[in-house]
Amino acid sequence: MSEWHRVASEADLSLEAPLGVRVGDVQIAVVKLEDGIYAINDVCTHEFALLSEGFCEEGKLECPLHQACFDVRTGKVLNEPAEVDVATYPVKVENGAVFVQVP
Ligand code: FES
Numbered sequence: 001m002s003e004w005h006r007v008a009s010e011a012d013l014s015l016e017a018p019l020g021v022r023v024g025d026v027q028i029a030v031v032k033l034e035d036g037i038y039a040i041n042d043v044c045t046h047e048f049a050l051l052s053e054g055f056c057e058e059g060k061l062e063c064p065l066h067q068a069c070f071d072v073r074t075g076k077v078l079n080e081p082a083e084v085d086v087a088t089y090p091v092k093v094e095n096g097a098v099f100v101q102v103p
Helices: none
Strands: 003-009 019-023 026-033 036-041 055-057 060-062 069-071 077-079 091-094 097-102
Touching (some): 003 019, 026 097
Antiparallel strands (some): 019 026, 055 060, 060 069
């Protein structure tokens, strides 16, 4: 069953500055965009690199290792060398706290 986990305060998040968090065994990149806060799996699907250490611009998060790009809103891979999308997780904000639902 999926559970909600508090991962950050809304005040901790700056626009398009990814925050890497860990929930159990799952690494998650939490990213604030102009239209909301999103959470995607933090591990690049190409090789091992944390996307939260990459660069985000206009909702696109670039892997720091070989520059594959992922859509923060959908998890879709936008360019090679990655070929597989990353998982996305539901996000909610309550009283200034950010929660992510992780399976
Ligand atoms: S590890 Fe992310 S593009 Fe290679």
